[in-house]
Amino acid sequence: MKTEIVERLRRIVGEEWVLTTPEDLVCYGYDASYLQDRPWVVVLPSSAQEISEILKLANQEQLPIVARGTGTGMSGGSIPDQASIVLSVTRMSRIEEIDLVNLVAVVEPGVITADLQAEVEELGLFYPPDPASLKQSTLGGNVAEGAGGPRCLKYGTTKDYVLGLEVVLPTGEVIRTGGKLMKDVTGYNLTQLFVGSEGTLGVITEIILRLIPKPETKRTAMAIFPRLEDATQTVTNLLGAGILPSTIEIMDTTTIRVVEEYLKMGLPVEAGAILIVEVDGREEAILPEIEQVGRVCENSGASEVKVATTAEGCEALWKARRAVSPALGRLAPAKQGEDIAVPRSAIPEMVRRIGEISKKYDLVIPVFGHAGDGNLHPNLLFDTRDHEMMERVHQAASEIFGAAIELGGTLSGEHGIGLVKQPYIARRLSPPVLELMQRIKATFDPNGILNPGKMIYPEQS
Amino acid sequence: MADSNGQKGFAPKRVPSYDELLNCIRCGLCLSVCPTYRQAGTETNSPRGRVALIRAAAEGKLELSPNFVDHMYRCLNCMACAAVCPSGVEAHEIIVDARIEIDNKLPQPAIKNWIFEGLVPSPGRMEAAVWPLRLYQRSGLRWLAEHTGVLNLLPYNLGKTAQMPPTLPMSPLRQRLPEVTPARGERRYRVGFFLGCAQSLLFAESSAATVRVLSRNGAEVVTPKGAVCCGMPAMAYGDLDSALRLARQNIDLFERTGVDAIVTDCATCGESGKHYREWLKHDPAYAEKAETYSSRFRDISEFLTEIPLDDRLGEVKAKVTYHDPCHLVRGQGVSAQPRQLLQGIPGVELVEMKEADWCCGGAGTYAMTHYEMSMGILDRKMENAAATGAEVIASGCPVCQMQLAYGVKRAGLPAQVTHPIALLDKAYENRDR
Numbered sequence: 087m088k089t090e091i092v093e094r095l096r097r098i099v100g101e102e103w104v105l106t107t108p109e110d111l112v113c114y115g116y117d118a119s120y121l122q123d124r125p126w127v128v129v130l131p132s133s134a135q136e137i138s139e140i141l142k143l144a145n146q147e148q149l150p151i152v153a154r155g156t157g158t159g160m161s162g163g164s165i166p167d168q169a170s171i172v173l174s175v176t177r178m179s180r181i182e183e184i185d186l187v188n189l190v191a192v193v194e195p196g197v198i199t200a201d202l203q204a205e206v207e208e209l210g211l212f213y214p215p216d217p218a219s220l221k222q223s224t225l226g227g228n229v230a231e232g233a234g235g236p237r238c239l240k241y242g243t244t245k246d247y248v249l250g251l252e253v254v255l256p257t258g259e260v261i262r263t264g265g266k267l268m269k270d271v272t273g274y275n276l277t278q279l280f281v282g283s284e285g286t287l288g289v290i291t292e293i294i295l296r297l298i299p300k301p302e303t304k305r306t307a308m309a310i311f312p313r314l315e316d317a318t319q320t321v322t323n324l325l326g327a328g329i330l331p332s333t334i335e336i337m338d339t340t341t342i343r344v345v346e347e348y349l350k351m352g353l354p355v356e357a358g359a360i361l362i363v364e365v366d367g368r369e370e371a372i373l374p375e376i377e378q379v380g381r382v383c384e385n386s387g388a389s390e391v392k393v394a395t396t397a398e399g400c401e402a403l404w405k406a407r408r409a410v411s412p413a414l415g416r417l418a419p420a421k422q423g424e425d426i427a428v429p430r431s432a433i434p435e436m437v438r439r440i441g442e443i444s445k446k447y448d449l450v451i452p453v454f455g456h457a458g459d460g461n462l463h464p465n466l467l468f469d470t471r472d473h474e475m476m477e478r479v480h481q482a483a484s485e486i487f488g489a490a491i492e493l494g495g496t497l498s499g500e501h502g503i504g505l506v507k508q509p510y511i512a513r514r515l516s517p518p519v520l521e522l523m524q525r526i527k528a529t530f531d532p533n534g535i536l537n538p539g540k541m542i543y544p545e546q547s
Numbered sequence: 548m549a550d551s552n553g554q555k556g557f558a559p560k561r562v563p564s565y566d567e568l569l570n571c572i573r574c575g576l577c578l579s580v581c582p583t584y585r586q587a588g589t590e591t592n593s594p595r596g597r598v599a600l601i602r603a604a605a606e607g608k609l610e611l612s613p614n615f616v617d618h619m620y621r622c623l624n625c626m627a628c629a630a631v632c633p634s635g636v637e638a639h640e641i642i643v644d645a646r647i648e649i650d651n652k653l654p655q656p657a658i659k660n661w662i663f664e665g666l667v668p669s670p671g672r673m674e675a676a677v678w679p680l681r682l683y684q685r686s687g688l689r690w691l692a693e694h695t696g697v698l699n700l701l702p703y704n705l706g707k708t709a710q711m712p713p714t715l716p717m718s719p720l721r722q723r724l725p726e727v728t729p730a731r732g733e734r735r736y737r738v739g740f741f742l743g744c745a746q747s748l749l750f751a752e753s754s755a756a757t758v759r760v761l762s763r764n765g766a767e768v769v770t771p772k773g774a775v776c777c778g779m780p781a782m783a784y785g786d787l788d789s790a791l792r793l794a795r796q797n798i799d800l801f802e803r804t805g806v807d808a809i810v811t812d813c814a815t816c817g818e819s820g821k822h823y824r825e826w827l828k829h830d831p832a833y834a835e836k837a838e839t840y841s842s843r844f845r846d847i848s849e850f851l852t853e854i855p856l857d858d859r860l861g862e863v864k865a866k867v868t869y870h871d872p873c874h875l876v877r878g879q880g881v882s883a884q885p886r887q888l889l890q891g892i893p894g895v896e897l898v899e900m901k902e903a904d905w906c907c908g909g910a911g912t913y914a915m916t917h918y919e920m921s922m923g924i925l926d927r928k929m930e931n932a933a934a935t936g937a938e939v940i941a942s943g944c945p946v947c948q949m950q951l952a953y954g955v956k957r958a959g960l961p962a963q964v965t966h967p968i969a970l971l972d973k974a975y976e977n978r979d980r
Contacts, residue, residue, distance in 0.1 A: 110589070112599055112609060116599060130588075219574065223575075412634060415635065416635060419569035
């Protein structure tokens, strides 16, 4: 029976693109979370037609399918179990069209985000969403996870650029939603229903993305604040002064200390927070603007402000922020980057509460993230071999989620729920909402073959 | 595999450290720069995948099966992954450690032992071994073979790869070069020349040029005839004992010459020479000597940019593009120096190619053992080189030069492949004329 299904998969995609060796299975069992398992078989189709045939087969035989791109997700959304067929869309990596009249790109789901960006920027165009993984993540994965990034404040996230999709439903039908259209209110907005659906409703096979003109250049300022509250107030003050930065990144005291230990670049380890502010646009417009950013920071309580007026200077100011990940990587064998989002006004209280949780559970929890949009990344550092520590980590995570929700926030701003945050979803979504989502899932996927049991099923975790 | 770093005795068996394996947070950034991943398109051919395989083996969840071994040998060891890794994981080192573990644990083919224990340690035997190739190239057999398709009858792509080596020099440079080449004019330095096997056997003219350039710049050049292979091929094939034996032999040999610096024009020999200090750091008898040896080691382009260079250069009119050998750019952090030398030559127009620091797919014997993958990687390189419109592709590594020359031939490009120092030598020659 099982060998017969493998044979049928081979007939659909070709011998070479069905992987079954233990080595291949190990390599398709993880993502960028700390979770891992081993799928039953891996299949790499090359077209919507092939995917349709695979899903028909899976639907008929009731076999679970886990779709994935390059496996760079942070929440375990693409982690298979041992009964699963992993369906990787990485072979479908063609940029099909860049439409210079309508300013849209039509891409296959396996295109790497940075590859599209490089291609459109050569034409003077811009695809703004910038998840940290943009050099290795796929656009299909970005859409399925609703990926964000630092530029959200000014430009929004992936969802704001998806105009249309081609999707294979779990029952095998190939459907199209939206189009090369800036406006479209005909029927339900199915396009946006698929954005962030984490591979539970269908397999995306083509994406129509909105492009905008590329900003000419950008400039950066870095400000050090003795008090965290002043740093968050600065965000409001900047917007109040009529400035819409493309990015406002924040690093808390713990993060500053960790980075300073790693880089020894003379960061003030006693500071409450560092803000890195970037503005973009025409050079003649943003040079005075970045100077103004500096003044607003000074007037809002910054003890030190550095403004870069050259491109090289900007890169130097980003150095501390870019060092966060490597610095954390050297502190502990594993980490879970949480991804809560709260209203901007609640950032100081949220950071304060994380500080308390960190003390209570005796864990180092650096907090950094996107101050402009309230999306924070408290990073839990741990060693999975230390079971006692893992217990503390789970409790700390649970309390962080609790605090975020109390402050009017949410579990995930840009990483998704997957398996990692599934146990907490009922805290954020009320029973009728969860039930509605489960009914939507059942409508699309009556046999429950796509990423079964994930995301919206808290009882399964 | 053990979960501890088995550093015992003075010749440690390197075992992948479990902690280092866990440092991989699986972000996948390495996928974006790995030539084999970009070529094959499957996770199993990526650095992140290989580290995951080694971790699974270390945890007892995977056997050291033939397929596992195969995957360990699909890595080019180009180090591109380590250069971008935010967690500082050196996947290429971990993979070599795994090969060493495989070499220790599994019976190895007799031919491998013969190559690394019998052939490689003896320059004379290696020189004898290339005679059939010289005969083949010079007797008309090559013409016959390439024009009759008889090569296609050979197994393992040997037919195709027999066409890869350049036309061999009449005799290896080692046999012709005097032990001591005097400085031209006033002697300002006494420099040891580490003449690599591939340079001597395949690119003798290019290394002869290196010695001329050194001599012209006031260096008395000492080329010890007893120098043996740098050990990198043995290391790459997981034969740690042979690699360390060769390293100790070279250290002893150069110690006796009393030179200020040891210079090489081979990227690979340079990388291993500079890393003997790490290879032998647990060997009490050699740790200090290795430290001295490595600290004296210089790539020729480094040496020439550190001294006041004789700038009486003639013109070499050429549009040149430079390909960074992995063992120079990442292995030794040398990329500005060769470019600086090239730009200093009157008439040379240096044009950068896209992805100049991407591996060319040569990678030691990789083109022979993994022909299809290697050619895919080479095609990408050639596309980038061709886009520059350069007439000369310069690169300071014999394997890269061999691979690039084959690529030029395959792509039908009107370009010539050479060592940057050979161009510098030509500039001096043009001045003298």
